[in-house]
Amino acid sequence: MIRFILLLSYFELMSFLQLSGRADQYINVHYQYLTKLSMALAFLLALVQLVSWTRSGHANEPHHHHGHTHSLGKPWQRMIAYLLLAYPIVAGVAFPTVSLDADIVSAKGFTFPISEESVGDPEMTTQYLKPDTSMYFNKTDYDKRMNHERQDYLDQDKIKITDDNYLTIMELIYNFPKAFSGKTIQYTGFIYQDPVGKETDTFLFRFGIIHCVADSGVFGLLVHLPEQTQVSNNDWVTVTGTIQMEYYPSFKTSIPTLKADKLNPAKVPSNEYVYRDYND
Amino acid sequence: MFDFLPHSFLQMNAIFISILIEALPFVLLGCLISGLIHSFLTVDVVKKYLPQNKFLSICTGSLIGVLFPSCECGIVPISHQFIRKGIPPHTAFAFMLTAPIINPIVIFSTYIAFSNSWTFPLLRVAGSLLVSIVVGTWMAYFYKDDIIKDLPEEAHAAEHQHTDAKNAAAVLAFAADKAHLEDASKAPVQSAAAISTALPSKTKNFFDSLWESLEHAVEEFFDTGRYLIFGALVASAMQVYLKTSLLLQMGSTKLSSILVLLLLAFILSLCSEADAFIGSSLLGLFGPASITAFLVFGPMVDIKNLLMMSHHFKGKFIVRLIGLIIVTVVAYTIWI
Numbered sequence: 001m002i003r004f005i006l007l008l009s010y011f012e013l014m015s016f017l018q019l020s021g022r023a024d025q026y027i028n029v030h031y032q033y034l035t036k037l038s039m040a041l042a043f044l045l046a047l048v049q050l051v052s053w054t055r056s057g058h059a060n061e062p063h064h065h066h067g068h069t070h071s072l073g074k075p076w077q078r079m080i081a082y083l084l085l086a087y088p089i090v091a092g093v094a095f096p097t098v099s100l101d102a103d104i105v106s107a108k109g110f111t112f113p114i115s116e117e118s119v120g121d122p123e124m125t126t127q128y129l130k131p132d133t134s135m136y137f138n139k140t141d142y143d144k145r146m147n148h149e150r151q152d153y154l155d156q157d158k159i160k161i162t163d164d165n166y167l168t169i170m171e172l173i174y175n176f177p178k179a180f181s182g183k184t185i186q187y188t189g190f191i192y193q194d195p196v197g198k199e200t201d202t203f204l205f206r207f208g209i210i211h212c213v214a215d216s217g218v219f220g221l222l223v224h225l226p227e228q229t230q231v232s233n234n235d236w237v238t239v240t241g242t243i244q245m246e247y248y249p250s251f252k253t254s255i256p257t258l259k260a261d262k263l264n265p266a267k268v269p270s271n272e273y274v275y276r277d278y279n280d
Numbered sequence: 281m282f283d284f285l286p287h288s289f290l291q292m293n294a295i296f297i298s299i300l301i302e303a304l305p306f307v308l309l310g311c312l313i314s315g316l317i318h319s320f321l322t323v324d325v326v327k328k329y330l331p332q333n334k335f336l337s338i339c340t341g342s343l344i345g346v347l348f349p350s351c352e353c354g355i356v357p358i359s360h361q362f363i364r365k366g367i368p369p370h371t372a373f374a375f376m377l378t379a380p381i382i383n384p385i386v387i388f389s390t391y392i393a394f395s396n397s398w399t400f401p402l403l404r405v406a407g408s409l410l411v412s413i414v415v416g417t418w419m420a421y422f423y424k425d426d427i428i429k430d431l432p433e434e435a436h437a438a439e440h441q442h443t444d445a446k447n448a449a450a451v452l453a454f455a456a457d458k459a460h461l462e463d464a465s466k467a468p469v470q471s472a473a474a475i476s477t478a479l480p481s482k483t484k485n486f487f488d489s490l491w492e493s494l495e496h497a498v499e500e501f502f503d504t505g506r507y508l509i510f511g512a513l514v515a516s517a518m519q520v521y522l523k524t525s526l527l528l529q530m531g532s533t534k535l536s537s538i539l540v541l542l543l544l545a546f547i548l549s550l551c552s553e554a555d556a557f558i559g560s561s562l563l564g565l566f567g568p569a570s571i572t573a574f575l576v577f578g579p580m581v582d583i584k585n586l587l588m589m590s591h592h593f594k595g596k597f598i599v600r601l602i603g604l605i606i607v608t609v610v611a612y613t614i615w616i
């Protein structure tokens with residue numbers, strides 16, 4: 001009976017996440033078929049368990065059938081197994097949902113996609129940090145698509161970044177930093193301060209979900225704030241500024257950065273994540 | 281109600297739930313497939329279709345994963361079931377190591393992650409085939425000990441199986457005799473006929489078997505599920521509480537950066553459908569050799585996968601298996 005309840009709870013947990021819209025706090029919207037698949041399979045197994053439980057005459061012991069063995073023999077082992085299996089249901093339904101923030105950035109670190117263009121001074125770059133980019137930048141569909149998208153934004157001098165185009169534009173800026181140099185952009189994110197020696201580098205990031213929260217990472221730019229601006233980790237702000245190229249010692253390469261002219265506090269968005277879009 | 285929980289714990293929880301959402305459907309599918317194998321795949325069918333030559337059998341195992349759109353979570357119960365059904369361990373492991381990499385879904389996501397380029401998908405597939413052939417050969421010709429754990433509770437069930445195995449052995453001996461007499465080229469046709477006649481006598485009724493496979497899937501889920509959950513908990517705790525950012529600063533030589541990324545792949549325990557995106561973001565920092573190592577090693581050995589393996593297979597064997605995988609991956613990627 002416990003097994004039936006557990007399996008049914010998995011079905012309900014998935015339905016709950018789906019219906020309450022909380023699933024997008026865990027997984028890219030484009031992958032939500034996974035929750036539906038779990039729902040269907042857990043429901044099927046719950047039915048199977050219910051029927052076999054009724055058939056077995058309500059015996060408490062999970063019955064053995066020929067050929068198959070399992071190691072849930074001792075009662076305490078079974079208890080632990082059931083407790084473990086019940087944990088996600090409690091955690092998923094009852095615990096408050098939080099989004100990842102600057103604490104995770106400092107634990108997980110961050111990287112930038114370093115492009116052919118941005119790998120700067122060859123003297124400063126070890127052979128190792130300058131991979132042969134022709135290997136992975138083949139001049140085909142990808143370039144065509146990127147060039148096409150780039151053209152749309154290159155015609156604009158002021159670019160406003162929204163939730164929907166966030167990851168696309170960040171990718172473009174890192175891929176074609178020179179083309180975007182001098183352009184004015186405006187975007188919203190949270191502050192992450194990275195202590196480097198005596199200095200502190202300030203970044204404005206968003207967590208981007210590629211597949212699910214476990215593989216999410218931060219995307220954004222190193223920002224030079226106007227003089228005498230005080231910010232701290234996890235502050236949500238909107239900045240407007242100009243893109244420029246700059247040597248970034250930690251990665252021994254040049255990266256695009258933002259010289260901010262204006263900084264306004266922003267409301268924490270209802271969904272703090274941005275998602276990778278596969279439709280384009 | 282649970283507002284007293286520390287913020288970092290809740291963040292760990294968010295990562296945990298997301299790993300679970302991602303892995304659960306594949307584990308459930310894996311359990312169902314394992315159930316189907318349990319009920320429908322008979323020992324004699326296996327022996328007839330699988331090449332007798334050990335090396336060819338390893339190659340078959342390495343390639344059959346193309347047909348299984350699964351990531352590494354669902355693959356352990358399936359491989360374990362294969363071994364129970366008389367598929368030689370070297371073949372089952374060749375399957376287990378390559379299936380999460382060479383299936384179309386994973387190849388495609390790797391292709392997308394590396395800016396629509398075929399270089400990394402090809403390096404990844406080639407690497408996984410190399411590892412599976414090395415490991416399979418080692419298991420077939422060099423490692424002679426038992427690899428499957430005998431659980432204490434299994435003792436009485438083993439008696440059941442014993443008679444089963446005897447019958448199977450008798451069938452096999454008969455089949456082998458027959459094979460000797462017959463022209464080899466006719467064998468596939470003959471075996472197909474043999475299966476169709478053998479099936480109804482062996483299984484009472486198709487629906488009974490189907491039901492049995494579903495019941496087996498439930499058993500398998502309760503058996504494997506706890507390892508998945510424990511593994512996902514450990515992996516999410518690592519992401520929150522272990523400063524993996526320190527790892528990013530290591531790796532000054534080619535060898536050390538390969539080793540760093542092997543460790544990262546193990547700790548992050550990413551789904552093989554998603555890890556290519558992380559790999560591509562690290563490319564600038566670590567270079568193609570270590571990224572290839574990350575892509576090949578991650579789906580073969582990670583925290584949740586290791587826990588599931590440790591449930592089915594012996595510790596001594598797992599340690600050597602992982603050692604051999606590491607050596608092979610390093611030897612392969614150091615040339616890239």
